[in-house]
Amino acid sequence: MIQRENPARFTEIVGSVAETSPIEVDAVVWAADADFRRWSATPIEERLGLLTRAAEAIEDALGDLSVLLARETGKVLGDCRGEIGFAVRFLRWVVAQAPISYAESEVDDDRGRLIRQHKPYGVVAAITPWNAPVILSMLKIAPALAAGNAVVVKPSPLAPLTLDRIVALIGGPLRIVHGGPATGAALAGHDLVRKVAFTGGAAGGRAVAALAGERLTPTVLELGGNDPAVFLDDAPFDDAAMDRLVMATFATGGQVCMAAKRLYVPSRQLADFVDAYLAAAKRVLVTGDPLADGVTMGPVISAAARKAAEQLRTGDCRDLGRFEADPDLGYFVRPALVVAPGPGDPLVVAEQFAPVVPVLGYDDEDAVLAAANAGDLGLGASVWSSDEERAVAFARRFEAGFAFVNTHNRTGMSLRAPFGGVKRSGWGREYAEEGLAEYVQTCVIHAPAGFRPGAPAPENPAAYPV
Structure with a gap:
């Protein structure tokens, strides 16, 4: 049983x-x-x-x-x-x-x-x-x-x-x-x-x-996937965009194959991005009883999942949103943003499947594209920019089964849009x-014309497949 x-x-x-x-x-x-x-x-x-x-x-x-x-x-x-x-x-x-x-x-x-x-x-x-x-x-x-x-x-x-x-x-x-x-x-x-x-x-x-x-x-x-979200240097950090990103990261406690799992931002804009992300989390992210009104994130699935998530909360770890849960009653984990971990950190290179997400600075678009495409899990990705054509051009270079522009979830998408992956994802x-x-x-089923009843015999039978 x-x-x-x-x-x-x-x-x-x-x-x-x-x-x-x-x-x-x-x-x-x-x-x-x-x-x-x-x-x-x-x-x-x-x-x-x-x-x-x-x-x-x-x-x-x-x-x-x-x-x-x-x-x-x-x-x-x-x-x-x-x-x-x-x-x-x-x-x-x-x-x-x-x-x-x-x-x-x-x-x-x-x-x-x-x-x-x-x-x-x-x-x-x-x-x-x-x-x-x-x-x-x-x-x-x-x-x-x-x-x-x-x-x-x-x-x-x-x-x-x-x-x-x-x-x-x-x-x-x-x-x-x-x-x-x-x-x-x-x-x-x-x-x-x-x-x-x-x-x-x-x-x-x-x-x-x-x-x-x-x-x-x-x-x-x-x-599964270890989906990158890349912000180009003209991407706005407005409230609506940040709210979308936070929810795309922490829906189901981050336990979603297509969640935004790695955030890349121009290094000179990193501090502004972190401030905007923290503010968005304060607006939209409430951890608590999943049946309660106003709660937007519940517990992780098990004790093992909670232990694994807690082990990812290292370095410059910023708590996010409102935490209205009792960890003594359920498998609750305070969602967190880890700022500038090393590129080889487990939080970056592996699919965390937890309410902990890294944000990394970059200085060169080719380098960040290479970082985004690194690894075996090419499920999804997103690119954020105020110039849609520029974003689409960047998205074409992702090694991913699908890519979003200025969002990172399927909300509003048509069922005509396929969902798949490349590499091993x-x-x-x-x-x-x-x-x-x-x-x-x-x-x-194939009936070649030359062999239909009443058809003249082919001059060169060898021209037809046996």
Whole structure:
């Protein structure tokens, strides 16, 4: 049995789910394979009808689900409502987009007839983390089901409860298993799993890739980011920009793959930037009970996460915002800005996944670009400037799957904007048409003109493929 504590009140057990043994995983996958045989033969209109009803059911339960998500993860209630609401919007977008993305195409001309089909894989294993369990699961579940796959999802044992309820609301060829690495290994390494979609840390990604590689199972991997935010020398430090940056850094306690995790500012402007950042944090950053009004940051996920975060609070460490939490009751960490750490400091070179962020000065744009592009985690980045064209030109040189200009979050972005990564941070493209394409295989039927019934025999048969 997996019991989930409330990170804001760690003596409170929010709920529990039964752990799935490797033997039970085998039975679930076999059942999912039988689901797939039926589901893939179901017309797409019926498949999309299931997703439409799922969106309605989740939306109807949004209030209760949001409270449950806040209690099991420590995310503030508004963020939880936003996450689940976005999952609903994504479901509806998939319903609208799937008939276009999954439609077969046909060309019939003097060279013959060519039909391009998009077929499902079979059983898709979706392995997802705790920090955004609903949306990061839905990004896999919705397109996979729309395409005709069956799905078995395994959430993190640190956030199993809300997704467990959502899976029950969706139904159909969607199943869930619970557990840690052994459960995940049994799922990702199962012979009947035809595709694995994973979001999480590098260690987990290596394990999944190794298991999938033994069976040549295709994978979708997103392994995090150490996202830089680069301020050019004409960037304004106005209140609105600083407020956006602070919230982009400390949403979910900094425990977000695409959070702004390294801040770069011209050295001569560093002091002014720090003052502006501290002032913004005082305006918008309130640490406390995630269910309380006005709180914008809750606890970190666990005791281990709190210990790791505290170890990053070194050097010129400036406390941020209002701290209205009791660390004796929950896993609360005072958010901090560390000014001018060494470029090799762990806070700079590794993804901290904590409410502690470094700011570093720079003197040369080429040098700061090299620093921003350093490392293996090329997920996202942002550049800030009063000249949009200059910012876009700089953004083109980032080694990142996506780049923002004068912001560092997805607020207001269209679902047409893909989400992915370069280097080792991510092989998938979620949130957009590219994400739908991950869950189908392209199959081609070809009838060359020279071999059609009644066609004259080719003068040179060797000119045609065998």
